[in-house]
Amino acid sequence: MRGQISSILRNYSFLLTKHSSYGFRQAEVLNRSIHPSFQSFRMMSSNERSNDPMNLTTDKSNYEATAGTMKDVKLKIIEKMGLQFGYNPLQHSREHLMQYTPKSIDELPPRSMQDSFTSAIIPLSTDVKLREKYVGFLGSLRIGRLMEDMDLFAVWVVHQHVLVPNLQPGIPLPYTFVTILVDKIDFTEIDGKPDADIRLSGHVSWVGKTSVEVVVWLEQRRTGKWRKITRALFLMAARDPCNIKSAVVNPLVPGNDEEKMILDSGESRKKRRQAIQQFDLLKTEPNAYETKLIHDLFIKTIDTKSKAFNKRILPPGCVWMEDADLNNIIFSHPEDRNNHNKIFGGFLMRHALELSWALGYSFSKRRPKLEHISDINFIKPVDVSSLISMNAHVLYTELNYMEIVVIAEVYDPVSGSQSTTNSFYFTYSVADTLPQVIPKTYHEAIWYIDGRRKFRHIMELAVTP
CATH class of the missing domain: 3.10.129.10 (Hotdog Thioesterase)
Structure with missing residues (x-):
């Protein structure tokens, strides 16, 4: 049996190394x-x-x-x-x-x-x-x-x-x-x-x-x-x-060379995660190219002749980011719990995925194909009987691909407060070219840049062309 397992690990060692x-x-x-x-x-x-x-x-x-x-x-x-x-x-x-x-x-x-x-x-x-x-x-x-x-x-x-x-x-x-x-x-x-x-x-x-x-x-x-x-x-x-x-x-x-290769690539993935955290948009500002990109999007949506910065014009073939979203509320039950009376992470993953697919469908008017899931973060545990608010947004589109984020929050109906517990990023494709998502506010622009980074990283492309 150990020989069979060694063969299986060899088959996946290259895959993990490629990922790292x-x-x-x-x-x-x-x-x-x-x-x-x-x-x-x-x-x-x-x-x-x-x-x-x-x-x-x-x-x-x-x-x-x-x-x-x-x-x-x-x-x-x-x-x-x-x-x-x-x-x-x-x-x-x-x-x-x-x-x-x-x-x-x-x-x-x-x-x-x-x-x-x-x-x-x-x-x-x-x-x-x-x-x-x-x-x-x-x-x-x-x-x-x-x-x-x-x-x-x-x-x-x-x-x-x-x-x-x-x-x-x-x-x-x-x-x-x-x-x-x-x-x-x-x-x-x-x-x-x-x-x-x-x-x-x-x-x-x-x-x-x-x-x-x-x-x-x-x-x-x-x-x-x-x-x-x-x-x-x-x-x-x-x-x-x-x-x-x-x-x-x-x-x-490691028990052999193949296992050593996988272990070394795991160490590289750890360093990659640390490097990504250093460039988090909550900690660092967009780079020069991304800053210019935000400005170009702004210029694209105003009448430059009138210089009326407060009037925004949606260009043809585009959609405001604020209109490319979908929300729902989930009430969690004991059957959705893990072994420690907290809501099972897989339960949240399933609902986030299905909400993102529904948004991709309504946004593109086509049944989208799931290409990748990336950066699923579990920030806080969720108690049984919680009201969970899930908000899906199309952050970025390129050709026939779209990057969708789903944010899960525990909703308190008494105070109206919400506390973020999870974030999920999904990449979908459809058969036709998609409209461009345009941010209106600086907050949305930063989210746009974040979605663009996630998409180009997952597709193994340079953030700066």
Whole structure:
């Protein structure tokens, strides 16, 4: 089995290394070009795209699912954490487990990527009742449901990595695992079907002192072979049993050259995230090119002859950003909770994705195709019974692509206040050229620049042409 897992890790080592090659692009991209023109990418033939590792067909029929079904995974997590079944607004205290939480990394044995490798099946081919949850109104697979499963599965992968020596049988794992963010999610050309089994596989790809990066990929059995649908990177935080402070986890030691390559690229991804934070528009002003871009958009929307700066004119083929949005309110229930009585991150991901798709549909008048998901941030936990306000906005368009952000906020109906809990960025495409989104205010202009950066980064283009 370890030999099979080594083969699987080799197949994904190049993929992870390719992802890490983005490195400091978000920072470096401000000054130099990285890839060929966007038009070249757009005109890429199907034959060229088939050479991308995300589109390669894999046949790993030697293993089906080491952890059983996703239902089994959920039950195993509850059992390992020592949690109660069923909903109770007053959870049992886990404070007694604090004594078992390791205080330093020296107490924990190192682990390899093979130790954390695991897989699980969503049995859509045989479970007709389950299939109803995964089918969309057009008969296609609901990607939002899969996002929920991937989030839960990432937690299960971390469970395989963490090993506390001398933990007596019957003592629950003295940790709490929380999703911090979800990195770039790409999709292949494979259209998922709601009546064929789906396999989730994953392993730990990088480990910090208290954080764990997990790679998760989805495959569906088609014509007797497992074909990749998507791949995502989750960054998880390890916390103590009461979720009060950070907790150390087992260090990751590569077992071979392939694992070393993945681990090194994980370190590069960490540095990339740090570099991106330095260029956050909340901390730094737009660069010279972006400042000129904002000014050009302003000039485009006024009558330069009259010099009436307060009168804005919408150019032909354009849409005001304030008119390219869609909102809804979600009331969360106990069935939407995670194991710690907080709203499950996957639940929020699903609703954000489906709202973004609805906005893309209404904006373009075409059914949009999801190309990428990027920069999903979990800022604050959401309590059960919260009113969740979700606001979707088209931030940027280029040719037939659009960048959409969804902001999730907890809404207090008594005071009317809102507190941001999550942000999600989605890239969609349609068959026709889209109208240009035009900001009216400086606040919208900064959001426009942010959307443009996200889009060009995800498409591997230079922010400054």
